[in-house]
Amino acid sequence: MIEEIGRVVAVDNDKAWVETIRTSACDACSAQKGCGHGLMNKANPGKAFRLEIPLNSASVQLGDEVTIGIPEDSLLKASVICYLMPLVLLIAGAVLGKLWLGEPASALLGVSGLVLGFFLVRWVGQFSNFETTPVLLSVRSGPFVAAR
Structure with a gap:
């Protein structure tokens, strides 16, 4: 499971909007000079990204720290x-x-x-x-x- 930590910025009935801050593992990577992802991260460091997450009976509130993931x-x-x-x-x-x-x-x-x-x-x-x-x-x- 690929995981990311984010903050809940909005809650609807059955979904939540989670904002994550793009972080990069580029500092520890040996290919950072020629990697497109590293260049994009340097161009827009710390840019926020919002995702809509289904809640499935979990209860969250505004400002909660959540861990989200995809298989x-x-x-x-x-x-x-x-x-x-x-x-x-x-x-x-x-x-x-x-x-x-x-x-x-x-x-x-x-x-x-x-x-x-x-x-x-x-x-x-x-x-x-x-x-x-x-x-x-x-x-x-x-x-x-x-x-x-």
Whole structure:
């Protein structure tokens, strides 16, 4: 389970809005110079991010510190589909275009495969059952202190 600590900023009947502060493990990473995530975190340090969390019979109040999480396997499956499907279709289109019709068709079929991959990712995302909705793991009443 991938976990994050946040603060409850709003509560509805069956859901809560949780605000997390983006923190990064980039300081301990050996690839921090060439990593896109590290560069984005440096550009917007400490930017808040809000998520809607279903409560499922848990009771929270404004200002409570909560731990939220998403299953690692669901995130991994969704990431593979999101990133790998367009890439595979791009390469397949380019290779088939080169084998059948030549260089110009290779570029055209490669781009067509990429676009088809994006549409397939959107379609699969609408009908998939990946549990990427964050869940409430624990509640600690009291003031929120962001870890830095």
